[in-house]
Every structure is written in structure tokens, then in C-alpha cells.
Amino acid sequence: MFKWLLLFAGAGLFYLWIKGKKQAKLDSENPQDPNKSKTKKVMDPEVMVQCQYCKLHLPESEALAYDSRFYCSKEHLHALDSSGWIGDAKWCVSPNQDARPENITPDLVVIHHISLPPGEFKNQSSSHHIVHFFQNKLDPNLHPYFAEIADQKVSSHFLISRSGELIQFVSTQHKAWHAGKSSYFGREKCNDFSIGIELEGDGETPFSEAQYEGLNNLIGKLACAYPHLQFVGHSDIAPGRKTDPGIYFDWSKFQKEAGISAENLPFGLSSR
Structure with missing residues (x-):
């Protein structure tokens, strides 16, 4: 009985050894990004725009866009600016x-x-x-x-x-x-x-x-x-x-x- 246990144990160790060698070969042929497990989202810098009315700089995501221009508020969008132009x-x-x-x-x-x-x-x-x-x-x-x-x-x-x-x-x-x-x-x-x-x-x-x-x-x-x-x-x-x-x-x-x-x-x- 003891011999059979040793035999099964040896076969298991041999199997694990063979599996480890195959995995090592695969890893060498297909190297992975070492930082893959630590992947984090890289954010692009926020695009900044300028309010046509008051010239304030602000992120594009926070601005009101109209006719390829940007405004910081509805008040400025709907007003006559200092150059004599209506925003809307x-x-x-x-x-x-x-x-x-x-x-x-x-x-x-x-x-x-x-x-x-x-x-x-x-x-x-x-x-x-x-x-x-x-x-x-x-x-x-x-x-x-x-x-x-x-x-x-x-x-x-x-x-x-x-x-x-x-x-x-x-x-x-x-x-x-x-x-x-x-x-x-x-x-x-x-x-x-x-x-x-x-x-x-x-x-x-x-x-x-x-x-x-x-x-x-x-x-x-x-x-x-x-x-x-x-x-x-x-x-x-x-x-x-x-x-x-x-x-x-x-x-x-x-x-x-x-x-x-x-x-x-x-x-x-x-x-x-």
C-alpha cells in the first residue's frame, strides 16, 4: 500500500514539473506586460477653452459651445460682448x-x-x-x-x-x-x-x-x-x-x- 502511495505522489510531482516547464516556455514565447496586473487608466489632459465674452479659461467639458465658440455661462452666451458681437x-x-x-x-x-x-x-x-x-x-x-x-x-x-x-x-x-x-x-x-x-x-x-x-x-x-x-x-x-x-x-x-x-x-x- 505504501509503495502505491509513493508511486502516485511521484506521478503527481512529475505532472506538476512538466506543466511548469510548458508554462515557462509559453511565457518566454509570449512575454506579458509586467504592469498588466497593475493597469491603471491614463487620463489625457483636459482641453482648456476661453470664454468668448469674458476671456476666462475653463475646461471644455464645463463650457457652453455655440457656433464653434465657447462661453462660461448662459448669461455670457446670450449677451453682446465688448467687441460688439452677440454670442448666440x-x-x-x-x-x-x-x-x-x-x-x-x-x-x-x-x-x-x-x-x-x-x-x-x-x-x-x-x-x-x-x-x-x-x-x-x-x-x-x-x-x-x-x-x-x-x-x-x-x-x-x-x-x-x-x-x-x-x-x-x-x-x-x-x-x-x-x-x-x-x-x-x-x-x-x-x-x-x-x-x-x-x-x-x-x-x-x-x-x-x-x-x-x-x-x-x-x-x-x-x-x-x-x-x-x-x-x-x-x-x-x-x-x-x-x-x-x-x-x-x-x-x-x-x-x-x-x-x-x-x-x-x-x-x-x-x-x-
């Missing part, structure tokens, strides 16, 4: 601009309407043509009307599309080319001291609720920086030459919803 607007910079005269701060808002091609917004989205027009990129071959205006060099500070989207082309600190030959109670060259806002429309169609809402929000932001703004239509400062924003722009609705004093509407509340 789409920025499409126009080359058609220049400096305001020295020591001139805008105190007038001029409301316009524009549609390219005329009336096309009734059938499909067409505000991109206006963007191209203000950036001197309008293709004259796309429409006969485009061939007539493609060489014009014009711009506005803002455009509000039929859906209410806000697009900015020029800083409010700079002069956009929107008013042309104009006069405001004897003050010539209204571009020098005004902010131009285009509403997508043709003068024959009521403006959308989204446009009024977008306009009211914009005016609230502008008024924080320019508290003495007056509000007029293009037809008020260029009578006989311009008719916009036209009879379908509701001045009473605008005055009430934007919270504007009647004193800041020098041409009254009647449609014109």
Missing part, C-alpha cells in the same frame, strides 16, 4: 463695413426687410442667399434678379430669418452699409450712427411670430449696451426711396413686446 447669433462676417466716425456711438436702430429672390421664402428656405449677398458671394447665375444686384456692396449688422434665426454680419461698433442716402431729423449719413436690422420678408407678407420674438430679444441685448436707442424704419430716413419694413410690420406689437417707450419711436406706431 450665427456670425457671418461681411467685408462691407468700415469704422464709425470718431467718438460716435450708435443711437438709432433702422429696421429693413429683404428677400432673395423676392418672395422666395414663401416656397422654401432662402436666407442663405441673403448671407451670400452681404458677403459678396452671391452667384449671379442662380437667378436673373441676382445678376442685377450681384455687384452691389451692402450689408447690415443683423438678419432675422423667417424661422427667427439671428445672423450677425458686422460688429455694432463698426458701420454697416445698410441705410444708403438717408437723414434722421437733419442728421445725414445714418450709417454713421445706426444699427441695421434686416427682417427676411418682401413687404407684401406679414412677418412671422418667430421674427418678432427674435427681434425683441435682440433689442433687449442692444439696449443694455446702448440705452438711448431710437427706432425707425428705412422708409422713415429715406422717404420716397425706400418702403421697408412696409405696411405689414406691426409697430404697435413691436413697441409693446419689446418694451420700448413711445418716446423712442419718433415716427409713431402706425404702419407705413
